[in-house]
Amino acid sequence: MNVRLILFAGLRQAAGFKSDTVSLPESSTVGDLLDRRVPNLRDRTFYVAVNEEFAQRDTVLHDGDEVALLPPVSGGIQPSSR
Amino acid sequence: MNVRLILFAGLRQAAGFKSDTVSLPESSTVGDLLDRRVPNLRDRTFYVAVNEEFAQRDTVLHDGDEVALLPPVSGGIQPSSR
């Protein structure tokens, strides 16, 4: 099966690509995808959305899913202290 | 001495006039002014400002003072319940 992987902001910068289509065995999980395609992000904190909903490492993927890698959110306003 | 009396909103309507110059004996108070010029407002709740500062019945007046009769404030927004 194929899933669409997209990355944002600092993760995009660190991974060196913005999006990719990744072929995976049936019943692969988010964790399987991360280990296969972005092992270099292992030390970073980030979240994953599958089809625009937050997911976990053990979420099972399906053909055609859109998987987004999301750095911790920094929208809204500037933090109250640094 | 002379003081300038001005009325607002419902008090203006109840008294039937907007402003007046009132002659008073020296050392007259806000209460003296009210008793002399607007005895018909005796049953109403209101505030008094002398020269744009809140005053009391026993505030002593001076020549040239501006005395404003102020209904309870209803600016801002509508009350939270009726």
Add this chain to the structure above:
Amino acid sequence: MSAKLFELTEQPLSQDDILRRVSRFDCGGVVTFAGTVRGATATGNGARQTDFLVYEAYVPMAEKMMARIGAEIQDRWPLVKGVSILHRIGRCEIEEPTVLIAVATPHRDDGCFEACRYAIERLKEIVPIWKQENWSDGEVWVEGPRQPELDVSTPNQPPT
């Protein structure tokens, strides 16, 4: 910016205008309260329709008292960098803003929400502005709740 921070006006109020009045290089959060004219008010027996409002003010004292609220806010929330209060006088139509209060702080936790709320409460206590409600069949000057410490009524005044 030379615009006044505390102002009564017959012109329509603009939230973009008040934001410009309080915006500062070192502020990241601005809370604005808008009081708007409700067209319908739920009452005990159904809704009452308002046609429009008319506001009257003792203008110089009202602007002075609004500036006093700004000073009170600076005392209570010292991180506040900017306060502006604008209030309409004259006729106001349904859904129009009649009062705008904006408070700017460096960060959102520096008191902008609390100070803005404080300002609208104080405005209804000490700023001499009055509202006339106009319905299809008449009008009335609305009087707010009595502030006992300001009341100069005679001893004949019925207790409230």
Add this chain to the structure above:
Amino acid sequence: MSAKLFELTEQPLSQDDILRRVSRFDCGGVVTFAGTVRGATATGNGARQTDFLVYEAYVPMAEKMMARIGAEIQDRWPLVKGVSILHRIGRCEIEEPTVLIAVATPHRDDGCFEACRYAIERLKEIVPIWKQENWSDGEVWVEGPRQPELDVSTPNQPPT
């Protein structure tokens, strides 16, 4: 009014526009929060100057999450009649608003202040938008505080 209530946009944000989006015949109070670009930030060793910000978003998910915040507000403050959240993407200059949140209620005590505050806190937790700070000598993508329940990092992840 057909304008969207939850929107990412490259256009400048207007507080008058968001007020129109949430204004209703039966509402008398609207609280608007504006997050604006600070030009200077106090740090441990003096002020740091920001030149400008660039915002990037996962647009469809961000609009969906903003609508979810609106639904959460309706659950928590049932008297709230209108919620709108607008956020900039692209380049934002100093003092420009980057986010606007407006909440309308019939009266000012019906939760408009509390719900507006809730919305900005939630926005910083679940809405996928990121800020790049640009100074005279470089730029960096800012990452917010880690939400442990969302983190999918491997067990190698250092504790935070």
